[in-house]
Amino acid sequence: MADSPVSQLLPFLRIDDIMGHVERVSAHDRYQASLGLERAAEAVAEAAASAGLQDVGVRRFAADGRPQWWTFRAPVSWTPLTARLAVLAGPGPHPPEVWSVDHAEQPFTVATYSAPTPHGGSTAPLVPLGADDPVGPAMTGAVALVDRAAFVRGSLLPELTAAGALGLVTDAPCKGDEPDPYVGRIELPPDSALFGFSVTPAMFRSARAAAERGAVARAEVIVDRTAAMPVVSGVLPGDEEAGEIWLTGHLCHPRPGSNDNASGVAALLGVAATLARARRASTRHGARRPIRFFWGAEFLGNAAVLHESSAPGGRGLPDALINLDMVGEDQARCRSPFVVERPPETTPTLLGPLAEHVVEETFAATADSPGTWSTSPFLGFSDHALYADPSVDRPAVQFCHPADRFNHSAGDSPDKVSPVEMARATLAGAALAQLLASDGPDAATRSAIVDRWCERERQAVTELRRGTPHTWGSGLADHVARQGTALRALAAGAPVARARELTESAATKPVGRAVHRRWQGPLNLRAMLGELPPATRIVLGGMIAEDKHHLSVLFNLAIRANGHRDRDRIVTETSYGLRRPLDPDATARLFDALLESGWLRQA
Structure with missing residues (x-):
């Protein structure tokens, strides 16, 4: 452990700086193409330069909703300057107020891509809508009070739009524990003709009761559409002839979005600063490969980067990618362990075993603090998914806490971010990047890491086979054994093409x-x-x-x-x-x- 990248880099980590980044990023409303995201991008670029990255810049892409990167459309510029909703006891000049919300003071209340109201706002009847209620003429010019069962109806938004509704109010996305759960996120289509507001269950119940007595809704939504989609980048230089290692953490999400994903943004800044300090302190921490960092809108930022990098004259694709998304969760409060999401098994790679080895060492180095970690198969819910496509086919791993019970809600605030977990994510990300940039551990160490990984997988399959159909279980065991054979070959220096051949068997040949x-x-x-x-x-x-x-x-x-x-x-x-x-x-x-x-x- 004394000679591991984790122990070597630990003295260079500054957790107070990292937590400060979390606070600063959390203060911005970071919709995918918004004034808040532009301000956050400028702050991240300044911090990246201070951390020691070179060639730091902010690339701005037009946010016009048009196809720009293969099948990916640019986001639509949208910043809510004003977003208020009041439920009034009835029509008339001065009805009493039942309750009101203001997005400036209560995050997550306005639905992303809400349509603006006419100048001066709109006043409309409130019409309850349950799971089995048809969207009829009563919705014309009204605001729908949508209960949880109706909210998940796939046809809801087209029906409300076709009926001429002005907007909707619901408590469906709320997260956390009763009696005071947090308001959750609503996302409408970018071309929505509706506005939307997310409220607590108590507010929803009182609005529904008031609607039965003739209550009305007063809404005002003012939108700015001038912002671009920014992507921040910077690099720790290396041999320009060698392939690059990329790290990414998406910058977008409504405020506070502290774990999703101010934590990943801050951890990447911490990785950059940790590696830069280590390089300045000793030539031992040099790396052959450049390590490049990206911060941008989720999926779309990486689509833009990949499109430019793979074009003629571009920098080319990376040798590997590390994605940090939701890495700071306080495990006790958020009820979510640290997870290493593996690359897909479509192409053999040592990235998964190396990442798990580094995380295991990181948790050993921080064992005086509580917390657990686990692994996940490739799921593809974040930026690393773009690299799994056969047209890109670059190994990518993700560090995350996917089961966070406050995710996509106003409860995702700085108080839910753990300094220990942020230190773990930063240290593991830095150590893994350092290993990859220096071509990893020696062959004997690689083989030992892979052997331990294969044994853990064998034991895990033994557990998984209990209670599953025999044929499927035996097929899984054979599949995992072949994957292990391929990884052992890679660890011994075999090329990827040979390792891929080792994953094949007669049973996997297509017959249809x-x-x-x-x-x-x-x-x-x-x-x-x-x-x-x-x-x-x-x-x-x-x-x-x-x-x-x-x-x-x-x-x-x-x-x-x-x-x-x-x-x-x-x-x-x-x-x-x-x-x-x-x-x-x-x-x-x-x-x-x-x-x-x-x-x-x-x-």
Whole structure:
């Protein structure tokens, strides 16, 4: 442990500076193309230069909603300058107020991409809407009070828009414990004709009771549309002929967004400062490869970077990527352990075992503080997903706390961020970047790390097979054994192509029609869903609203369509990759949707 990158870098970590970054970033409303995001980007660029990065800059992209990076559209510029809602006891010149909210004082109350109201605001009747209630003529010119069951209806927003409703109010996204949960996030389409407000259950109940007595809503939403989409970058230099290591942490989200993702932004600044201090202190901490940092809008920032980097004359793609998203959660308060989300198993890579080794050492170095860590299969809910696409195919790992119970709510505030967890994320990110930039540990150490990883996987599969169908369990065991053989070969110095061959077996050869991808650039599920017929889109929207992991299954199915696998093999390998049997009916609907969209085709 004394010679490990973790122990070498620990003296150079400054946690007070990192926590200060969390506070400063949390103060900005950081919608994907907003004045708040531009201000946050400038602050991050200044901090990145102070941390020791070179070539620090802010690249601004037009936020006009048009296709710009393969199938990815630029975000639509949207900054809420004013967003207020009041429930009044009735119409008339001076009715008493039941309650009111103001986004300037109460974050997360206004729905992202809310449409502006006419000058001076709008006053409209409040009309309750339950799960089984039709959206009828009463909604014309009204504000819908949408209960939780109705909110997840896939057709809700198109129905309200078609009926001529002005907006909606709901408590559906609230997070946290009763009796005082936190207001949660609502996101409308960028071209929405509706405004929306998110309120607490107590406010919703009082509004519904008041609506039965003739209450009205008074709303005022003023929007600025001048901001661009900024992406901040900087580099710790190395051999310009060597491949780069990239680190990324998305900068966007409504305020405070402290864990999602001011924590990742701050941790990346901490990684940069830690590595820069270590380099200045000793030549031992030099690196052969450049280490490049990016902060921008989630998914779209990395799409823009990848598009420019892969174009003729661009800097090229990285050798590996580390993504920090939601890394600071206080484990006791947020009820979420530290998680290493692995790369997908579509291409053998040592990045996963190395990342887990570094995190294990980091937790050992901070064992006097409580907290646990675990691993996750590749799910693809953040920026690292873009690198899993076959057109990019670069190993990417994510550090995160995905089960945070305050995520996407006003409860995601600085008091939920743990200094210990921030130190762990920063230290692990810095140590892993240092290993990758210096071509990793020696062959003997690599082999020892991989051997331990394979043994843990074997034990985990033994546990997983209990209670699962025998055929699936034995297939998983064979799949994991082949993955282990490939990783051992990589650790011994074999090329990736040879390791890939070792993952194959007679059982994995396609016997049906091969499935091919038909999209350009990294997979963009939002664009794919947008090309489905409305009826199918509504069905899939309902499935994803009911269980977010349907989106992960959809992504994992798609990235395995490389023209060498048939449908059955894609489904089977996806289940092995996710380490669980898949529901056959739901999986069939998801696969059929990929074919119906035209993004996949069978030979």
